[in-house]
Amino acid sequence: IAGITQAPTSQILAAGRRMTLRCTQDMRHNAMYWYRQDLGLGLRLIHYSNTAGTTGKGEVPDGYSVSRANTDDFPLTLASAVPSQTSVYFCASSERMTTPNEQFFGPGTRLTVL
């Protein structure tokens, strides 16, 4: 089934630990995105990638890094987790960033940092 998968579904993490959230899409979309969603706030863009091999910073990039080695995968890494990174993380993709195509979202990863 075409779409976006994310792993893990949920995770509880001790502060200071390193964590990588995985995201894979099989729609051959060029653009991919990582958002965090917190209660009472809109989705906030962490990092994005226009195409394989390129990445860019969104609104809230600090404490996060990404890579885009190929079209399908876009992992998000927290180098040293802090409690303020407790959130629901959504990966999304679209055909291109500059066209009016809608973004398709993965099911999300619920992360708790203690």
Added chain:
Amino acid sequence: GQNIDQPTEMTATEGAIVQINCTYQTSGFNGLFWYQQHAGEAPTFLSYNVLDGLEEKGRFSSFLSRSKGYSYLLLKELQMKDSASYLCAVKDSNYQLIWGAGTKLIIKP
């Protein structure tokens, strides 16, 4: 700064019509999107407006006025399954989506 405003919560009756408003102030405008998000699930695309006017898609319609920085989502013949949050998002001059906090719609029988 960039800002998207929409009501936090609305209540409506099954079978009725509800209008969810969205006002925006962004650096540039490359289209406005509406998404639906059920509790505990991912957002799913509903509609897209880039020109002024009304876009109709079944029971859902979306309106845009660029001069007023205003949009609304109109839901007709409400069903219980329409209970969800509705997210307004604007694509800015950098082609990044700026999101509102969402409007939680509660449908009562």
